[in-house]
Amino acid sequence: MATSGKSAAVSHVGKIRANNQDSGYAGSHLFVVADGMGGHAGGDVASAITVNRVIDIDKQFSSGSEAEFAFHASLTAANAMLAETVFDHPELTGMGTTVSGMLLVDGQAAIAHIGDSRIYLLRDGELKQVTSDHTFVQRLVDSGRITEEEAAVHPRRSVLMRVLGDVDATPEIDTSVVPVRDGDRWLLCSDGLSSYVSEDKIAAALMTNPLAQDAAERLVKDSLDQGAPDNVTVVIVDIDSAEGSAHVPPLTVGSASVPLVFEGDTGRKAIRLPTLLLHPLKATKPDDSHFEPESDGYLDELILEDRKRARRRRITWLVVLALIVAAVVAAAVIGYQWTQTRFFVGASGTSVAIYQGVQQDLGPISLSNVYRKTDLGLDQLSDFSRKAVMATISASDLADAERIVEQLVDASN
Structure with missing residues (x-):
């Protein structure tokens, strides 16, 4: 396979998972990582559908703003495809995927991001995280309630606030247009890397391996050396205006690289409507054992708030169900x-x-x-x-x- 050597994509199932729910793509202008969720029955399908849909925009655009618009529209269309797939295959209810990608356009990159996969930029020897995680603990960090160090071991660190899937018809996708320059090295990765390999080690791997393929394989190995309980996918893009950054031919890795298989899971629990609405990104309500209080007391407050919200929601549903027949006309008007x-x-x-x-x-x-x-x-x-x-x-x-x-x-x- 002939490649430019300026980009690479590698995906590994990890040491514990039975299947790879990640998907990655390195093409002519488009580079994407998607991390599926929803268990064996859906995560791989969600990431594969999404990546195979956005591949359609792997082409030259006239401006960064046009590329940004196309990227957002393509992800919105992928979200609709996921909803349609769940409609046709109810056993996939609750599936979703994160997406982090970049579309290169003449000295610029259109960035699109949702979830907790990440995009990093290595420039002048300094590694910077470009995207912000859409997670529960990141909101706590942003609000000053916990530190980055506490977030790394928080019991709810895996709870996502935003993903593509069958829950939200109009998901909020972060997009932006940023400048790129020769010598930049961009890293797109699933949390199978960022959750288990420190940023210092990531930076070291990127700086000590000149070839993109070698750097990608080194990062996957670093994750495997940490036990790699999750799937890990890495896409690396080196900016070179003379030689180009394209992977020739385009390369798809992970679940998107194999044919989709829909298998009904008769043993899977149906998701109750209140559970879906209150915990839209998890198939079941998190067990309270995941919320062990710590000495500083902030988790005590979170547990109390969560229980109060759950109690209010249960009461609200009982009231709504009791009054729904009498309120049909009023609900129609309000709707x-x-x-x-x-x-x-x-x-x-x-x-x-x-x-x-x-x-x-x-x-x-x-x-x-x-x-x-x-x-x-x-x-x-x-x-x-x-x-x-x-x-x-x-x-x-x-x-x-x-x-x-x-x-x-x-x-x-």
């Missing part, structure tokens, strides 16, 4: 009013328009209407952007919808 707080971008005739409401209809009742028709014509858009608009692009609010339209205008110029 319609809620839809009118949502916005999305779509096509109106031959123009791009901002719609108020949601994309679905309720029988003969339309749940959306044109809020503002823009001067941007569909014929001014690229093929990719036009297809995305025709399929509609969800926005979190009106300001977000306006931002999406501005990006489309910029991309069309």
Whole structure:
């Protein structure tokens, strides 16, 4: 296999797991790592579907903003595919995947990230974590309640707050456009590396192995030397404007590199609706034994808050179930009013328009209407952007919808 030597992708099942739920990809412009979750029945499927979907955007874009928009749209589409897969295969309910990726565009990289896989940058001998983990303990660190050292041993360190999956139809995906320069070495990895190998060792491996393939294999070996209880996937990208950073031919590793297999698991417990809503990223409620109090008392407070929330939620569900028949009409009105707080971008005739409401209809009742028709014509858009608009692009609010339209205008110029 001929490669440029400027990028590499390696994945290993680890020493304990029975299957590899990670997926990785190193291509011409796109580099991605995805770490599936949901157990044997779903994690590998989730990461494979996601990586195989985003591979479609492994091409040259005219600007970083266009690449960023395409990356976000592709991950949103992958999220929808995961939901559709769960609908067709209920045994996969609760599956999801993290994603961390970069799309190179002439001196820039469009970054997309959700979950706790990570992207690091080694520049001028200094290793920097570019992405921020979407985990429970990271929120505690960001709020100043615990330290980084405490987070490393926290009993809830594996609880994710955001992933792609069948739980959230509009997941919050972090995207950005950052400059890259010759000599940069970028590392994308699943938490099978970052959770078991220190940043000092990661930096040492990256700095002492000039070839990307050697560095990737060294990092996987370091993880295996630590016991590697989890799958570990590493993608390395060296920036070189003269030789390019592409992996030739493109390389897919992990679960995305083999055909998808859907196997029903008759012994798997069905997930109760309250459990799914209250603990959307875990198949069952975490056992209280995972929340052992420590001397500084912060875990005591967390346990008390968690139990109070659980008690309030149980009472709320009992009340809702008792009143649901009488409240159907009121709920319908409130539901319609809620839809009118949502916005999305779509096509109106031959123009791009901002719609108020949601994309679905309720029988003969339309749940959306044109809020503002823009001067941007569909014929001014690229093929990719036009297809995305025709399929509609969800926005979190009106300001977000306006931002999406501005990006489309910029991309069309």
